Amino acid sequence: xxxxxxxxxxxxxxxxxxxxxxxxxxxxxxxxxxxxxxxxxxxxxxxxxxxxxxxxxxxxxxxxxxxxxxxxxxxxxxxxxxxxxxxxxxxxxxxxxxxxxxxxxxxxxxxxxxxxxxxxxxxxxxxxxxxxxxx
Numbered sequence: 001x002x003x004x005x006x007x008x009x010x011x012x013x014x015x016x017x018x019x020x021x022x023x024x025x026x027x028x029x030x031x032x033x034x035x036x037x038x039x040x041x042x043x044x045x046x047x048x049x050x051x052x053x054x055x056x057x058x059x060x061x062x063x064x065x066x067x068x069x070x071x072x073x074x075x076x077x078x079x080x081x082x083x084x085x086x087x088x089x090x091x092x093x094x095x096x097x098x099x100x101x102x103x104x105x106x107x108x109x110x111x112x113x114x115x116x117x118x119x120x121x122x123x124x125x126x127x128x129x130x131x132x133x134x135x
Contacts, residue, residue, distance in 0.1 A: 029120045037115045037122040051101035062095035093117045
């Protein structure tokens with residue numbers, strides 16, 4: 001009976017670090033997605049302001065992989081002539097979506113961006129007036 005109790009105690013003792021690792025991984029993914037989504041919302045507002053300021057269309061495009069950065073996900077802010085900024089994302093984070101702001105700062109069509117890492121997701125939505133929200 002003592003051997004069974006010792007084995008059960010040892011199994012419980014070893015299981016705690018495994019659960020702690022999983023909790024830390026889950027928390028890290030959730031915080032990373034939240035921070036990237038917050039930065040994306042700021043960049044969308046900045047792209048809208050740039051479209052008004054430069055009086056030309058500005059596109060924000062999330063891509064799975066960028067040619068310039070091997071195996072790293074990114075999203076870019078660009079005009080029809082040039083790329084203004086290419087933002088590299090943390091490892092295992094993806095942003096998918098696309099929006100084109102006109103010269104007046106309004107999107108051509110309502111759009112949404114999905115920020116994801118492992119099984120954590122957040123969505124940033126742009127309405128027809130150009131207002132960005134995170135539901």
